[in-house]
Amino acid sequence: QVQLVQSGAEVKKPGASVRVSCKASGYTFNDYYIHWVRLAPGQGLEWVGWINPNSGGTNYAQNFQGRVTMTWDTSINTAYMELSGLKSDDTAVFYCARDWGSFGGSFPFHPWGQGTLVTVSS
């Protein structure tokens, strides 16, 4: 079945960077955009950006531009999100999620990875 499995929890100091991975299985990796979404404590879901594994094209939310980099490795069906310049209010669960439909276009997100907790603390 289609599945996204993320890397484990991370604890980082302010100013550091974190890289979260998202390994896909059960479908053709290149055919679907991968999105990243943040859920901070007491907050709602916030879209971080997407990557097109077919072309490597990316698009980042304005709140994260300059701090986020999304990459991919087709050979191991894995997408990555790196967030730099971490601040305490970056403490959150980060999810990867696949487009419901293929080859771009406008779709909801399904399925989702299990989430990765990133804790930023001195």
Added chain:
Amino acid sequence: DIVMTQSPDSLAVSLGERATINCKSSQNLFYSSYNKNYLAWYQLKPGQPPKLLIYWASTREFGVPDRFSGSGSGTDFTLTISGLQAEDVAVYYCQQYYSTPPHTFGQGTKLEI
């Protein structure tokens, strides 16, 4: 950017009763060329990832119980849960995918028994 506003922020409903959650978009989400509303609903439970419940405003995702239903068009949408069960306690989010990026979510509605 399209702003999504949900109401109420939280609600308490008795077991077996009906829960209604509203979502209002700052722009029209109906794409006439495809006759579809680009609106989805998700369920988020503690320790679990969001789960897609409804897409195209009213189409249930495979495996979602039929007590969950979506309605509305244009800028006003509703998620209805009929015959509330204890396992339905969660935070529910609407999301627009009509005009992206960015993909925008409502602020969430916390449903309690």
